Amino acid sequence: xxxxxxxxxxxxxxxxxxxxxxxxxxxxxxxxxxxxxxxxxxxxxxxxxxxxxxxxxxxxxxxxxxxxxxxxxxxxxxxxxxxxxxxxxxxxxxxxxxxxxxxxxxxxxxxxxxxxxxxxxxxxxxxxxxxxxxxxxxxxxxxxxxxxxxxxxxxxxxxxxxxxxxxxxxxxxxxxxxxxxxxxxxxxxxxxxxxxxxxxxxxx
Amino acid sequence: xxxxxxxxxxxxxxxxxxxxxxxxxxxxxxxxxxxxxxxxxxxxxxxxxxxxxxxxxxxxxxxxxxxxxxxxxxxxxxxxxxxxxxxxxxxxxxxxxxxxxxxxxxxxxxxxxxxxxxxxxxxxxxxxxxxxxxxxxxxxxxxxxxxxxxxxxxxxxxxxxxxxxxxxxxxxxxxxxxxxxxxxxxxxxxxxxxxxxxxxxxxxxxxxxxxxxxxxxxxxxxxxxxxxxxxxxxx
Numbered sequence: 001x002x003x004x005x006x007x008x009x010x011x012x013x014x015x016x017x018x019x020x021x022x023x024x025x026x027x028x029x030x031x032x033x034x035x036x037x038x039x040x041x042x043x044x045x046x047x048x049x050x051x052x053x054x055x056x057x058x059x060x061x062x063x064x065x066x067x068x069x070x071x072x073x074x075x076x077x078x079x080x081x082x083x084x085x086x087x088x089x090x091x092x093x094x095x096x097x098x099x100x101x102x103x104x105x106x107x108x109x110x111x112x113x114x115x116x117x118x119x120x121x122x123x124x125x126x127x128x129x130x131x132x133x134x135x136x137x138x139x140x141x142x143x144x145x146x147x148x149x150x151x152x153x154x155x156x157x158x159x160x161x162x163x164x165x166x167x168x169x170x171x172x173x174x175x176x177x178x179x180x181x182x183x184x185x186x187x188x189x190x191x192x193x194x195x196x197x198x199x200x201x202x203x204x
Numbered sequence: 205x206x207x208x209x210x211x212x213x214x215x216x217x218x219x220x221x222x223x224x225x226x227x228x229x230x231x232x233x234x235x236x237x238x239x240x241x242x243x244x245x246x247x248x249x250x251x252x253x254x255x256x257x258x259x260x261x262x263x264x265x266x267x268x269x270x271x272x273x274x275x276x277x278x279x280x281x282x283x284x285x286x287x288x289x290x291x292x293x294x295x296x297x298x299x300x301x302x303x304x305x306x307x308x309x310x311x312x313x314x315x316x317x318x319x320x321x322x323x324x325x326x327x328x329x330x331x332x333x334x335x336x337x338x339x340x341x342x343x344x345x346x347x348x349x350x351x352x353x354x355x356x357x358x359x360x361x362x363x364x365x366x367x368x369x370x371x372x373x374x375x376x377x378x379x380x381x382x383x384x385x386x387x388x389x390x391x392x393x394x395x396x397x398x399x400x401x402x403x404x405x406x407x408x409x410x411x412x413x414x415x416x417x418x419x420x421x422x423x424x425x426x427x428x429x430x431x432x433x434x435x436x437x438x439x
Binding site for chain 1: 209210211212213214215216217218219220222225227228229230231232233234235236237238239240241242243244245246248249250251252253256257258286295297298299301307308309310311312323324325326327361363369370372373374375376390391393394399400402403424425426427429
């Protein structure tokens with residue numbers, strides 16, 4: 001019998017510890033500075049791949065913005081390599097971690113600056129389309145919820161083995177949409193925790 | 205060595221929807237979660253710049269000019285996997301209310317004083333034995349709006365990484381014998397009593413420092429165990 005430690009909610013007051021320099025203005029007086037361990041800008045000077053900006057809003061079952069959520073992402077680099085620590089050959093872009101964290105602001109908005117990940121190996125040797133795994137915490141969530149972000153301009157989505165397990169009419173909730181007109185590539189990814197057009201969450 | 209992450213181990217977790225904790229009602233998925241296999245994306249682990257953690261980040265009593273008010277305490281223990289193997293060099297972050305039960309976050313409007321000498325955030329890396337240690341003050345209980353006269357038991361928030369995206373854990377450490385336990389819907393969202401008690405630290409007299417600080421010990425067990433031949437047969 002497993003004896004893992006149960007999960008509890010992150011609560012409303014995590015920002016000063018977990019995301020002190022993020023979007024959430026937890027300290028209007030700016031009296032306390034605390035170096036950030038993990039932030040919303042993943043781009044390092046050595047990061048391989050196309051630079052992108054991801055932005056979205058997270059809403060609850062009433063469609064109201066969740067202004068105290070924390071979104072964490074984990075992704076491969078532009079060549080589809082994960083910066084997994086032990087026992088692997090050093091990558092040439094060793095500073096790029098692929099891990100990011102964004103606390104939402106008063107409008108429930110989170111954002112990341114990163115590079116677009118490359119395709120990574122999937123089950124049974126089939127490649128997975130470029131994607132980012134997403135983990136969501138907030139007050140009112142006793143345990144984290146997991147989802148995935150795919151890109152609207154990737155033909156490989158059609159053959160992705162994980163998307164294939166999602167009912168076709170709900171797959172759209174996992175697609176980040178490329179915004180027209182911006183000089184930099186910007187993808188929009190809204191998360192609806194509950195209700196109409198509810199985002200697909202994974203049991204992993 | 206690679207670990208497997210059986211989902212059955214999560215049976216001790218609270219349900220997403222636990223109506224006694226009111227905020228879960230609108231913040232829990234209503235559609236069934238989609239079952240998918242663990243791929244490289246889930247089995248690899250969050251990486252972060254180790255240089256971001258500085259010496260002394262684990263001592264919450266030394267972040268300001270003076271010492272904070274409250275009972276000085278040591279909180280220590282090991283981060284382990286399901287086979288009780290230490291999880292080395294993993295990030296542990298904590299945040300908490302001050303001794304009066306007030307957080308520095310501007311949304312916290314509980315009319316208890318802020319302490320100019322206490323912020324309440326710390327972090328550390330486990331050593332090669334999975335061991336971590338913080339020095340802080342015991343957080344106070346505080347009221348919240350869940351139901352009439354609701355008070356949270358004393359607790360320290362913990363965020364732990366582990367070796368994959370699946371081991372990520374955010375939880376709360378409680379103190380032994382808290383009289384508020386029976387009334388707290390967050391604590392009681394873990395319905396199995398044994399599992400619930402795994403969130404409660406033990407008073408650690410042996411590691412108390414005489415004339416200086418009390419001590420509490422709390423081990424954290426993350427997902428992940430070695431595959432057995434039985435598991436291999438299944439695949």
